[in-house]
Amino acid sequence: MADSSVKNPPPENFKGWLYKWTNYIKGYQRRWFVLSNGLLSYYRNQAEMAHTCRGTINLSGAYIDTEDSCNFVISSGTQTFHLKASSEVERQRWVTSLELAKARAIQMMEEDSDDEEELPSDVDRTELQTTLHILTSKLEDLGICNDLISKHGTALQRALSDLEVIQDPTEAISKLKSINERATLFRITSNAMINACGEYLELAQAQGRKWQKALQYERDQRLRLEDTIETLAKQHNSLEQACREKGRQDHKSVKGTDADDDDEDNEFYDATEDFTSVQLISNVKGHNRTGSDISGNSIASSEGESRPGEPLSTDDLMMQDKHSHKDSSSYWLKPSSIQTGRVRRKTIPTKPTAGLNLWSIIKNCIGKELSKIPVPVNFNEPLSMIQRLGEDLEYAGMLNTAAECKTTLEEMCYVAGFTIGAYASTAVRNTKPFNPLLGETYEFDRSDDLGWRALCEQVSHHPPAAAIHVEAKDWILWTDITIASKFRGKYLQVFPQGIIHIQFRQTGSHYTYRKVTSTVHNIIVGKLWVDQSGECEVVNHTTKECCRINYKPYSYFSGDTPRKVTGVVTDTMGAAKYIISGTWDQKMEYAKVLHTSMDKGSRAKPLYQTAPPKLLWQKNPLPPNAENMYNMTSFCITMNEPEEGIAPTDTRNRPDQRLMEEGLWDDANKEKLRLEEKQRATRRKREAEATAAAEAGKPCDSYKPVWFDRKMDPLTKTITYIYNSRYWDCKEKGEWPECQDIF
Incomplete structure (x- = not known):
């Protein structure tokens, strides 16, 4: 019907x-x-x-x-x-x-x-060049005629003016002869001008129709191509959904009623054999299965165990005694046990509903860098990219616990867990953060409740790079991150580039690692979802111990758990000591390796016998109504909270971001355009000054960050940005002489 x-x-x-x-x-x-x-x-x-x-x-x-x-x-x-x-x-x-x-x-x-x-082709390019040559020649003729008309017209006008003052009729008759000659010349050049104009107009109209048809053809082809791409994207999405459903049905038909249990037993095998060729065979003492990737009742081994049936949570980790190691360093100012009584906000204004076609905005940006795609605030979240760096610290309590571990191998487990926890909130966060302005800063002082404080600064615009320095009583963290990205049409890939350093004051352990690739799928059609993939190697340069972590990319055709992560902690000799496993969006566990043997099968991979697992971290639950607050965690909601006494360049003072958080998206878009134009004007002025100085033979320094210095890292032998230890002194004095007016 x-x-x-x-x-x-x-x-x-x-x-x-x-x-x-x-x-x-x-x-x-x-x-x-x-x-x-x-x-x-x-x-x-x-x-x-x-x-x-x-x-x-x-x-x-x-x-x-x-x-x-x-x-x-x-x-x-x-x-x-x-x-x-x-x-x-x-x-x-x-x-x-x-x-x-x-x-x-x-x-x-x-x-x-x-x-x-x-349409013009390779064969008639000569014709096109000839036509352009003729049009150019006709245009030159028109210019000559115009000069002649102007010349003869001026002479004719002068002769007529002279005639008006003549009194003698005889002299007037002789003057008329001269006027007649000048009028004849003016008429001839005028006719030549008219003819040249006619020829030029006729030729231009003929070619104009031809070129207009060619232009219309190209425009129609582009529209058809766009429609075809959208249709293909929809069909691709339909095929993916069908494949996913088929894969689930096949998985259930093979595993039967015990599919969940079988998946738990085998969950660790595939991911580890991808990069370490290992296999987990059993856990000692025959503990009952739990929902973890490595089975057991979360009963700890002899090294810093938790009570049976009571796994450590991130809150437990943060509330542990932080005075077990005495530290007389003046680098740390506030012990984490001091409570200021500050109550932080628990909500932000509800996200407005506004319909925009994302494809209509980004279809012309395929292959471009993410930072170069002009996206309105409607697709943003009220946070900047440098605030997202600070968001990686949500599970920094693991570093506090790592500092109290008895061995550096167990310390490595907690550091590895911290690197994975940085991705926990990205599973449900698919909005784009604001691109920071050059010189934009962000301080996040949680020394009163969480025991650390952080400072971020946008230190470069091309390429876009941000530096962060975090200090706590027992550890420090620093890095500078450059975000490279490519939009591939159906998905967007983000490649963070930079080495992250973590150093513990008591043990002297110095760790480095890099972030993995993030991919945002279903850009054109379907529901956006984020995946992490690749290998991350965490190295303790002090002891030469290592942890290789594998983020397994999700596949519709695989029976593996989505967002699966596995890793092996090895000692100085390369022997496996701990196994870590879980998902980057829910929880991670680690288990001590008790015995290693080799599989006698054709694949010849190590078989690990482990102790019961212990919890590294578990994802903090989202607050109520999170879906209407950009799916931010409770930790993330506090990041853009207004605060007095911060630097004038702090991102919380940024008007477009604040207006966007308050739901005033139209005003936010206007402010965003104003700030971008102000930034471009500042850059043009700086470039002009550099050019003038170069022409005058005078030295002209390029842009320098305020709170970070560009230096050679003695460990990695790479150029990096190191904190210059001046920010907190300026804040204490309330003086910001070096901060520029960027907002």
């Missing part, structure tokens, strides 16, 4: 319900069909039109045949639709519309073919 809203529709845009033959088991099934631009597409229902197309036939080469009173067939050679309408009248309406759409599609193809013949 047809939808009542489509009575007497235009043939090029016809839609309604039809019955489509599926198979001999299900027979005819009701589907929603749409005829548009010479394409016939169908969906299970009208809601699917926004994201999933089930199939499409191009009518330009299709065959349409009627069978009985209600049935008809459409075939394109590669696929065939057997359709049935609710009545003979309804079938006739569809067939008529399809025939008209087919004729129109064929006509458009023929016009495109004619246009292609008229």
